[in-house]
Amino acid sequence: MKKKIFSKRYIIETMIEGSLMLSAVFSIFITLGIIFVLCYESLEFFKEIPIKDFLTGTVWTPLFANPQFGILPLVAGTLLTTAVAVSVALPIGLITAIYLSEYAPHKFRETVKPILELLEAVPTVVYGYFALLFLTPLLQKVFENLSGFNALSPGLIMGIMIVPYVGSVSEDALKAVPMHIREGSYAMGATKLQTAFKVLIPSAFSGIAAAFIMGISRAIGETMIVAIAAGMMPNFTANPMEPIQTLTSYIVQVSLGDLPHGTIEYKTIFAAGIVLFIMTLSFNIIGFWLKKRIREAY
Amino acid sequence: MSTKTKQFNEIIKAEAKNLNFYYGDFHALKGLDFKVSEKKVTALIGPSGCGKTTFLRCFNRMHDLYPNNRYEGEILMYPDEINIVGDNIDPIEVRMRISMVFQKPNPFPKTIYENVAYGLRVRGIRGKDIIDERVEKSLRGAALWDEVKDRLHEHAFNMSGGQQQRLCIARALATDPEILLFDEPTSALDPIATSKVEELIVELKKVLTILIVTHNMQQAARISDYTAFMYVGELVEFGDTDTIFTAPTQKLTEEYITGRFG
Numbered sequence: 001m002k003k004k005i006f007s008k009r010y011i012i013e014t015m016i017e018g019s020l021m022l023s024a025v026f027s028i029f030i031t032l033g034i035i036f037v038l039c040y041e042s043l044e045f046f047k048e049i050p051i052k053d054f055l056t057g058t059v060w061t062p063l064f065a066n067p068q069f070g071i072l073p074l075v076a077g078t079l080l081t082t083a084v085a086v087s088v089a090l091p092i093g094l095i096t097a098i099y100l101s102e103y104a105p106h107k108f109r110e111t112v113k114p115i116l117e118l119l120e121a122v123p124t125v126v127y128g129y130f131a132l133l134f135l136t137p138l139l140q141k142v143f144e145n146l147s148g149f150n151a152l153s154p155g156l157i158m159g160i161m162i163v164p165y166v167g168s169v170s171e172d173a174l175k176a177v178p179m180h181i182r183e184g185s186y187a188m189g190a191t192k193l194q195t196a197f198k199v200l201i202p203s204a205f206s207g208i209a210a211a212f213i214m215g216i217s218r219a220i221g222e223t224m225i226v227a228i229a230a231g232m233m234p235n236f237t238a239n240p241m242e243p244i245q246t247l248t249s250y251i252v253q254v255s256l257g258d259l260p261h262g263t264i265e266y267k268t269i270f271a272a273g274i275v276l277f278i279m280t281l282s283f284n285i286i287g288f289w290l291k292k293r294i295r296e297a298y
Numbered sequence: 299m300s301t302k303t304k305q306f307n308e309i310i311k312a313e314a315k316n317l318n319f320y321y322g323d324f325h326a327l328k329g330l331d332f333k334v335s336e337k338k339v340t341a342l343i344g345p346s347g348c349g350k351t352t353f354l355r356c357f358n359r360m361h362d363l364y365p366n367n368r369y370e371g372e373i374l375m376y377p378d379e380i381n382i383v384g385d386n387i388d389p390i391e392v393r394m395r396i397s398m399v400f401q402k403p404n405p406f407p408k409t410i411y412e413n414v415a416y417g418l419r420v421r422g423i424r425g426k427d428i429i430d431e432r433v434e435k436s437l438r439g440a441a442l443w444d445e446v447k448d449r450l451h452e453h454a455f456n457m458s459g460g461q462q463q464r465l466c467i468a469r470a471l472a473t474d475p476e477i478l479l480f481d482e483p484t485s486a487l488d489p490i491a492t493s494k495v496e497e498l499i500v501e502l503k504k505v506l507t508i509l510i511v512t513h514n515m516q517q518a519a520r521i522s523d524y525t526a527f528m529y530v531g532e533l534v535e536f537g538d539t540d541t542i543f544t545a546p547t548q549k550l551t552e553e554y555i556t557g558r559f560g
Binding site for chain 2: 105106183185187188189190199201
């Protein structure tokens with residue numbers, strides 16, 4: 001049959017197909033563009049500041065008269081709030097997952113899980129003010145030396161914010177463990193708790209680890225909560241009682257100001273951005289790789 | 299049901315009396331009366347859906363893991379005459395004494411050693427010497443020791459299917475169960491692995507009581523002392539394996555073992 005190349009239907013089909021393809025690759029191009037700008041601007045930055053000083057310096061004062069460009073205080077601040085968040089989110093998330101997957105009656109689980117996932121819809125700015133105006137004063141009653149801005153309070157709130165994510169993904173991983181593995185454990189006289197900790201968690205290990213790593217990655221990238229409640233003060237410390245600044249909140253701070261383009265201060269945003277990008281990207285890749293392994297376990 | 303056995307002069311290990319079982323509204327087992335002789339192999343045969351696996355799983359309360367399942371009647375275990383399906387009996391107590399090997403090998407994601415030690419650890423047994431000794435004894439009991447003694451700390455998933463199934467048997471043996479349940483233990487195995495497991499079952503009846511569900515009638519004939527034929531939730535015929543396979547009294551049994559249905 002001869003193909004009618006110029007028929008109206010053929011032209012419309014081609015146009016539709018083309019526009020679908022465009023929308024599909026659009027976000028990829030945008031992402032690539034962002035990465036390109038990030039790399040380009042930070043290369044400009046590293047022309048002026050040696051990369052060794054940047055990575056090993058312990059003072060970050062790019063906006064001062066005598067600027068210093070050591071990224072370590074921001075990295076320390078990021079890791080500190082992340083550590084606080086993770087120490088809340090991982091245990092609570094895992095316990096939530098075990099409860100929902102192994103203990104909760106079917107109806108309860110079907111009701112609670114969507115609600116849990118809804119918690120992810122709370123805007124982070126709300127969490128930020130909650131940390132600053134509610135949790136910090138509350139914690140100050142316990143820890144008298146706690147600053148008004150500190151790493152502890154936003155870290156804890158960030159942890160609570162991530163619990164639903166860690167819980168929900170871990171629960172999926174536990175639920176994916178085949179029933180005959182559970183039965184094997186129960187047949188040996190194990191209790192639910194023994195089955196959960198000794199058999200199910202090892203069985204679902206790659207999925208749970210993926211949930212943990214994605215959770216960590218979200219904590220590293222979280223911006224609003226730390227920008228509001230952690231203090232905007234680069235501080236090379238491991239003490240969560242002190243005010244700190246994270247990579248993300250530094251970027252917010254500088255972006256809000258009116259720095260002229262092309263200045264070294266302006267380029268610090270991109271230098272901090274690429275450090276952040278590499279941190280979250282590597283966690284995401286590990287998480288993605290672990291998640292892919294879930295199905296290979298059985 | 300017709301019964302023709304020499305069971306009267308043997309020790310009875312367990313006895314179902316008017317046992318009924320329901321999956322929700324579905325009446326899956328209908329008034330079973332059934333005796334299990336101690337240190338013998340009793341086979342449950344019958345077409346798919348006849349309730350033989352359902353019956354087997356009553357013995358270690360596997361049905362308690364799922365909602366809306368209900369037992370009626372009793373399965374008494376001797377010598378202490380506890381009703382293992384009774385509401386007042388903790389399923390974990392039952393499973394401590396009656397262990398099970400499943401259709402599909404289901405080792406845990408642990409080392410060979412830790413798989414066998416699992417039941418001991420669950421029972422709170424500490425002490426490396428005791429556990430080492432029990433692991434070795436169980437692996438020998440499951441005819442697996444010589445194959446794995448040099449790689450006890452390797453992951454169990456690296457074993458072949460037949461080895462995994464014998465590992466599951468070793469795991470069940472480690473805690474000295476009084477009754478061992480087998481749910482079609484060879485249906486996922488090749489003929490060589492199957493014959494190893496069959497030899498093992500015959501060997502094991504020297505020390506414990508065995509109940510086995512099988513789809514394979516030759517297997518039942520080869521390894522069991524008693525055979526029960528079930529059909530749509532009822533026990534049609536129970537007797538010495540020789541009698542059931544050579545001179546069944548029920549027409550249904552005869553039709554099934556000669557392959558006219560099932």
